[in-house]
Amino acid sequence: MTRSGKLNEEIxxxxxxxxxxxxIDGFDKKIDNKRQEIAERENSITDKDSSIRRCKEKAxxxxxxxxxxxxxLEDAQTRIKDRQNKMMQVQTSREHQALLKEIEDNKRLIKxxxxxxxxxxxxxxxFEKDAAELENLRTGEKKLLDEQIKEVxxxxxxxxxxxxxxxxxxxxxxxELRPGTLxxxxxxxxxxxxxxxxxxxxxxxxxxxxxxxxxxxxxxxxGDKLNFCPTCQRILYFREKETESADA
Numbered sequence: 001m002t003r004s005g006k007l008n009e010e011i012x013x014x015x016x017x018x019x020x021x022x023x024i025d026g027f028d029k030k031i032d033n034k035r036q037e038i039a040e041r042e043n044s045i046t047d048k049d050s051s052i053r054r055c056k057e058k059a060x061x062x063x064x065x066x067x068x069x070x071x072x073l074e075d076a077q078t079r080i081k082d083r084q085n086k087m088m089q090v091q092t093s094r095e096h097q098a099l100l101k102e103i104e105d106n107k108r109l110i111k112x113x114x115x116x117x118x119x120x121x122x123x124x125x126x127f128e129k130d131a132a133e134l135e136n137l138r139t140g141e142k143k144l145l146d147e148q149i150k151e152v153x154x155x156x157x158x159x160x161x162x163x164x165x166x167x168x169x170x171x172x173x174x175x176e177l178r179p180g181t182l183x184x185x186x187x188x189x190x191x192x193x194x195x196x197x198x199x200x201x202x203x204x205x206x207x208x209x210x211x212x213x214x215x216x217x218x219x220x221x222x223g224d225k226l227n228f229c230p231t232c233q234r235i236l237y238f239r240e241k242e243t244e245s246a247d248a
Contacts, residue, residue, distance in 0.1 A: 008223045011237050013177055014185060018197040020170045025194045027163040034152045034159075041145045048138040055131035059124045066120045073113040076106040181226070188234060197235045208232035 083099045083106075090096050174182060188196035198207035203217045210231040212220065220227045221238045229236055 010177065010181065011223055011226070011235075013173060014181070014197045014235055015237055017170065017173055017177070017185065018195070020166055020173065021189060022194065023166050024163060024170070027159050027166070030159055031156050034155055038145070038148060038152055041141060041148060045138055045141050045145065048134050048141070052131050052134045052138070055127045055134065059127040059131070062120050062124045062127070066117060066124070069113045069117055069120070073110055073117075076109045076113070080106045080110075185235065192232060192234060195234065197237060198229070200236050200238050205229040205232060205234065205236060207234040212236070 080103050083103045087096060087099050090099060177185070185196045192207065195207055198205060200206065200212060200217060200220050203212050203214065204210070205212055207229060208231045210229070212229065216227060216230070219225065220236045223238065227236045228234065
């Protein structure tokens with residue numbers, strides 16, 4: 001076999017290896033997407049847990065304010081009774097007016113506290129209602145999560161079974177390449193987001209879409225040596241015109 005034939009064979013093997021690795025990457029992406037779906041559901045449940053906790057904390061805080069207001073209200077009522085009793089004993093108009101003012105001030109305070117208590121009761125009721133609704137939603141999501149986990153486990157198992165078959169093909173093909181070529185290929189894949197071997201179409205690298213110098217494009221078409229894109233360093237290959245046009 002001529003050197004050109006050997007290189008063409010090596011380029012074909014590189015193309016085959018790229019196709020296999022792209023398929024493996026696709027399996028990994030599918031698995032990641034499936035697991036991401038579960039993570040999003042889990043995050044949604046966690047968010048609802050946090051919202052439920054905040055609703056309950058707000059309700060407890062308001063209930064504490066409610067208890068304090070009730071104590072102040074009872075104190076105001078006690079002061080009113082006390083001042084009313086004292087009015088029976090006062091002797092001057094000034095003392096009488098002072099007691100009346102205290103009574104009115106406490107009545108106004110009682111009215112304000114009663115209004116606040118009504119508002120607090122409504123707010124507590126709303127927070128409790130929101131918490132209950134969120135708990136119902138969380139319960140539903142947990143049920144869906146359990147079902148989703150089972151479905152994803154089945155899907156991942158199926159994907160991994162197919163992936164193992166493809167990896168076996170890779171393990172057969174990769175050792176057929178020269179160690180230096182394989183090493184460079186692997187480095188390029190890591191550096192170029194999994195894409196190390198790309199086609200050229202009308203003198204343009206299909207990895208970075210930059211134009212290749214005409215002389216180098218001729219060398220790529222000959223296939224008698226490995227050619228690398230001068231811009232992205234990917235390994236270049238050429239297909240016959242009719243195939244190239246069909247793929248375009």
